[in-house]
Amino acid sequence: DAGVTQSPTHLIKTRGQQVTLRCSPKSGHDTVSWYQQALGQGPQFIFQYYEEEERQRGNFPDRFSGHQYPNYSSELNVNALLLGDSALYLCASSTEGSRETQYFGPGTRLLVL
Amino acid sequence: AQSVTQLGSHVSVSEGALVLLRCNYSSSVPPYLFWYVQYPNQGLQLLLKYTSAATLVKGINGFEAEFKKSETSFHLTKPSAHMSDAAEYFCAVSSGTYKYIFGTGTRLKVLA
Numbered sequence: 001d002a003g004v005t006q007s008p009t010h011l012i013k014t015r016g017q018q019v020t021l022r023c024s025p026k027s028g029h030d031t032v033s034w035y036q037q038a039l040g041q042g043p044q045f046i047f048q049y050y051e052e053e054e055r056q057r058g059n060f061p062d063r064f065s066g067h068q069y070p071n072y073s074s075e076l077n078v079n080a081l082l083l084g085d086s087a088l089y090l091c092a093s094s095t096e097g098s099r100e101t102q103y104f105g106p107g108t109r110l111l112v113l
Numbered sequence: 114a115q116s117v118t119q120l121g122s123h124v125s126v127s128e129g130a131l132v133l134l135r136c137n138y139s140s141s142v143p144p145y146l147f148w149y150v151q152y153p154n155q156g157l158q159l160l161l162k163y164t165s166a167a168t169l170v171k172g173i174n175g176f177e178a179e180f181k182k183s184e185t186s187f188h189l190t191k192p193s194a195h196m197s198d199a200a201e202y203f204c205a206v207s208s209g210t211y212k213y214i215f216g217t218g219t220r221l222k223v224l225a
Contacts, residue, residue, distance in 0.1 A: 042215030104157040
């Protein structure tokens with residue numbers, strides 16, 4: 001049973017560029033959440049997708065956007081990258097019937113220079 | 114609103130000693146509580162969760178946690194530390210719907 005997978009594992013961008021991160025949820029899961037984990041901090045909630053719609057959003061600017069596909073996979077897009085966007089981006093999946101428990105992927109480490 | 118406080122950003126224990134990592138939460142609704150472990154350069158692995166059933170929750174790798182409503186605590190314990198337990202541990206609270214609120218983490222060091 002494949003767990004949550006994310007790609008790429010590492011990424012280096014420069015300020016002002018745009019980036020797309022990808023996530024495939026655990027088999028049988030239909031809900032995807034994204035978190036940003038800055039160095040030395042706990043993860044912070046960015047947004048959650050269910051039925052291809054953004055269902056809830058954390059305190060992140062509109063530069064952060066997402067998408068969910070019919071197969072439940074998801075993308076996180078960040079425009080106009082800032083140095084402060086450097087972080088580990090974690091994807092978590094869950095099921096609507098058991099959404100209190102989220103399973104996390106290994107993350108994508110983004111470095112903005 | 115919900116919040117989590119993890120007391121002690123760094124904890125050191127000797128191999129074989131008791132591990133105690135502290136977590137206090139604040140929640141206006143009955144909470145769901147979680148402990149996750151993160152090894153270097155990896156994602157988060159679920160250790161255990163409290164979802165309003167038994168207050169003493171047993172997880173993987175010999176860890177357990179007790180939900181104490183009167184103390185708003187959910188401390189993580191393990192009777193005997195192993196070198197492989199060295200990692201960062203995160204406590205999280207949820208209302209059971211969408212997002213988790215995480216603490217700032219506790220880095221556990223196990224001394225030989």
